[in-house]
Amino acid sequence: MGPRVLRRKLLELSTRSRVFMFGNHKGGVGKTTVVLQLAAALARMGFRILVIDMDPQANLTRRMGLEYDENDPFSTVSEAVKENREGVGAGVVLGVNWNDERTGQPTSEAELIDIIPARFDLINREQEAGAVGAVRRLKKALAGWTSHYDFILIDTRPDLGHLVQLAMAAADEVVLVFEPDYDTVAGAIRMQEFVEEHGEDLGNPELRVGMAFVNRYDRSSEQDYQLAGLPESLKSKLVELDAGGAVVGLGDGGEDYRIPKYIPRIARIKEADGAGVSVSEYRNRKGRETTAIFDRLAEKFVERVIREADAA
Ligand SMILES: Nc1ncnc2c1ncn2[C@@H]1O[C@H](COP(=O)(O)OP(=O)(O)OP(=O)(O)O)[C@@H](O)[C@H]1O
Ligand SMILES: [Mg+2]
Numbered sequence: 001m002g003p004r005v006l007r008r009k010l011l012e013l014s015t016r017s018r019v020f021m022f023g024n025h026k027g028g029v030g031k032t033t034v035v036l037q038l039a040a041a042l043a044r045m046g047f048r049i050l051v052i053d054m055d056p057q058a059n060l061t062r063r064m065g066l067e068y069d070e071n072d073p074f075s076t077v078s079e080a081v082k083e084n085r086e087g088v089g090a091g092v093v094l095g096v097n098w099n100d101e102r103t104g105q106p107t108s109e110a111e112l113i114d115i116i117p118a119r120f121d122l123i124n125r126e127q128e129a130g131a132v133g134a135v136r137r138l139k140k141a142l143a144g145w146t147s148h149y150d151f152i153l154i155d156t157r158p159d160l161g162h163l164v165q166l167a168m169a170a171a172d173e174v175v176l177v178f179e180p181d182y183d184t185v186a187g188a189i190r191m192q193e194f195v196e197e198h199g200e201d202l203g204n205p206e207l208r209v210g211m212a213f214v215n216r217y218d219r220s221s222e223q224d225y226q227l228a229g230l231p232e233s234l235k236s237k238l239v240e241l242d243a244g245g246a247v248v249g250l251g252d253g254g255e256d257y258r259i260p261k262y263i264p265r266i267a268r269i270k271e272a273d274g275a276g277v278s279v280s281e282y283r284n285r286k287g288r289e290t291t292a293i294f295d296r297l298a299e300k301f302v303e304r305v306i307r308e309a310d311a312a
């Protein structure tokens with residue numbers, strides 16, 4: 001299905017709350033990368049996105065163009081969670097600061113993406129973990145004002161502590177991001193088990209892992225071995241970009257591009273993260289290939305959401 005059809009189908013569905021938490025118990029696997037580039041790709045499809053940075057490292061915030069400056073401070077998710085009041089998150093939403101080099105105006109992607117940013121002091125919220133109901137404070141902050149977003153994507157830190165639990169309590173679904181190596185797979189499985197065991201304790205008994213994205217795929221035999229050995233419960237959640245090696249045109253009159261099965265390791269992705277931009281900013285051949293990968297990821301993501309909503 002093309003982006004337009006997907007968009008129409010999604011808008012016809014009645015459920016409006018689609019909050020996705022991206023996680024892995026292990027660090028550095030590409031959670032933030034996937035949240036950012038998926039948000040950009042969904043915006044290219046015309047969806048309205050809210051991203052939430054729940055990591056005190058604030059990588060997502062920086063990559064979306066918001067560098068915290070003491071002289072020009074902005075409020076963050078930390079203040080919203082601390083305040084512990086229904087709907088308070090609305091007061092800390094900012095626009096994504098991606099501008100078109102030529103015009104200085106926000107890019108078309110930026111116009112459709114809002115962010116609740118973070119900064120390092122988010123770590124202080126951990127001290128409140130023991131307070132009654134503290135785990136529901138992010139959910140409370142999001143209550144009553146987010147329905148105009150098609151998707152809310154929450155980036156998390158690599159552990160299973162209070163900040164991740166705040167995100168779990170607020171989410172409809174967990175998306176695991178992992179690289180097919182032993183420790184990263186173990187981190188994904190650990191998170192899946194945690195979700196299955198503790199949804200109820202987090203006041204979110206319906207919470208489940210709905211999808212798993214493979215990142216930095218290099219088609220090595222070790223990676224294929226790890227993928228083949230995944231437990232069935234995780235294997236069934238894998239989102240394949242393309243099983244059959246579909247070919248897409250890149251609109252440059254040159255050769256077509258064969259979409260890989262999973263998100264590959266590509267230097268452009270690292271560069272985009274360093275520069276704090278969407279991969280679509282790179283307009284050469286490699287940039288367009290990388291953009292096509294995330295366009296496909298976004299399509300597959302929306303297809304899954306539609307399929308599950310239809311089944312429900
Ligand atoms: N597919 C990829 N190809 C090349 N580099 C990648 C890819 N995915 C992620 N990276 C790079 O790997 C590094 C770690 O990625 P990222 O920060 O997204 O991981 P993370 O899981 O969010 O880390 P943390 O656990 O610290 O939050 C970054 O420099 C990022 O640009
Ligand atoms: Mg991160």
